[in-house]
Amino acid sequence: MLRLDTLVITQDDFRLTADFSVAAGARVAVIGPSGAGKSTLLSVIAGFYPAASGRVLWNGADITRQPPARRPLSILFQDQNLFPHLTVAENVGLGLRPDLRLSPAERAAVTRALERTGLAGLEARRPARLSGGQQSRVALARALLRARPLMLLDEPFAALGPALKAEMLDLVAEIAAETGATVLMVSHDPDDARRFAPETIVVAGGIAHPPRPTAALLDSPPPALAAYLGK
């Protein structure tokens, strides 16, 4: 279970508070107007930006001060999820060992993760020679291989077309189901939230609200969300 305990995030004159829990294995959308602090919230959970006060807990353990790589999570950024000078297999292998000294068993695991994400045979390619959808799959293969209990998606599929994005979200859902991971997904698109996430966190007016059932929330949105959705 992820718990944000009286978390306060400040950045110049920006301020965001969060105080809630997300159940283990939940799939949660994070929506709200741009500039409200959705990405910043994920940055704090992932350890890239320090909270002004409060704690981030995973299954009761305080991870607030841990460096990003030690936290029990994988994060997919909006872009730059792959190193362009490394091959597909190397990019995925980094998820197992950052020094890339992989044992035969680990190599086999990389191959399996690539097969699972529909990238069999592309091991030696570099990202520039992949399509946008394939690049997303490489990042997902790495997340699958790392098998961390929490996945943070900071709009990694924003540049993909609607059909491809839906395909990726289905793949994320499958992977999360296989590894039992909890997923937090930032999105601009209410349809993504409906399709993928039973629960939704609304970030607006300086507050990250506790997760609520997505369908009910979108059908009768609170004022701040209604303004954003244009309802």
Add this chain to the structure above:
Amino acid sequence: MADRAQPLSRGLGAGAGIAATLILALTLGTLGAVIHRAGGFGSLGPADWAALRFTVTQAALSAALSLLLAIPVARALARRRFPGRGVLITLLGAPFILPVIVAVMGILAIFGRAGLLNDALAALGAERVSIYGLSGVVLAHVFLNLPLAVRLLLQGWRGIPAERFRLAAALGFSSTDISRHLERPMLRALGPGIFVTIFLICLTSFAVALTLGGGPKATTVELAIYQAFRFDFDLGRAAQLASLQLALCAAATLAAARLTLPAGFGAGLDRALARPDAATLPLKLQDAAAISVASLFLLAPLAAVILAGLPRLATLPAPVWEAALRSLLVALASTLLALLLALPLALAIARTKGRLLETIGMLPLATSALVIGTGLFLLLRGLASPAALALPVTAAVNAVMALPFCLRALIPAARDLETDYGRLAESLGLSGAARLRHLTLPRLRQPLGFAAGLTAALSMGDLGVIALFADAERATLPLQLYRLMGAYRMADAAGAAVLLLALSLALFWILDRGGRADAQA
């Protein structure tokens, strides 16, 4: 998000700390050693003040002339397209890595007492003119810096959005209108920065003053330091002159830091705009004249050296080849040391917010190479004889002097690396040697190759500290060349100049290529 939550890793912090300490020791520490050895400052005589005045005068004249002459050339290159334009622009980058002593030889071959120009004047029955003194120093500095000014201005022209020129064409602007509304504001913004940059380069110029200046009327501060060391062994006066020079350069550097310079060294200079306003015959003639006169001015001296030296290459005496080998080794050692200092420093600068590290890295721009060298000798003299120290000290000094240029190439790339891949690397726990091997080195390969090429070429062509301390058995190629010129063995000197030129350019080309080869994505 610009804010970095992660502090420097222990390895990087230590590396940058060691590099910064070494640079401080080599710049300010060596100056301190000289002052200490001298027992305080000596007294400055009228000759020293004359040197200061001459230094500022020649630097100001050189910078002003380089900038003014560069304007018509850059404008012509910006609005014309012709075969060989790309090659010409590439060649304009060469004088930066051209050994100064070779440039001096070229200038003497054209403008010297027995040069082509004077031969022509004599044939017409006119007086031969001498370029030794202020005119020669300024001429050489313009030769070396005009191309830099042209390239920087060309970037300024490139920085004017193409849409503005399109709009100007749509509104039927004449060239005068374009000049007034588009070009002059750009020149006003960039001119001062370019002036100060060249002024700074000319302030600490040594080899040009040594060969074309000299005498009470044409001595620069750096040359006065050389004379104080070599002829009087007056360390106090040398230390005081060095402090004076440091203050002068620091003032100019501070001024430069406040002025705008176009970013980058010359990527994508090869764009020419459609300029219907410039399609008139007088303007075409004007541009053709600017480009051909500038090309002739820059290429004729080099062509003269190459033509004179090429036939002698095969019969060069053995000491020249030995000196060439020594110079190569010094250049490679300098390059290695410069990269070892520059890389951790650039990475640390990219990850921290303060300006302290960057200021330390730029410090060599304001220091005297001769003082660094002498300070090192004083500090190390218990360990070995001056002659035995000559080459290692030269390598160290050259590395330090090249550092600011290495940093200028590396810092922007290191910043991009941090912005683009810093968070991904942290989220995957990529750190230490693995990060260096799988992320930093592959991504920084190109600027590293460029920095290595630059350092190697600058070191190869350097005539500075080595002139103070080397004996006949330990001369580098530029020093050997200088001695051949001093002995009026001009044919051998020309041969050595061709060898030096070829080695410098080859070092730059090979190392810079090494950074580009097989570049991925």
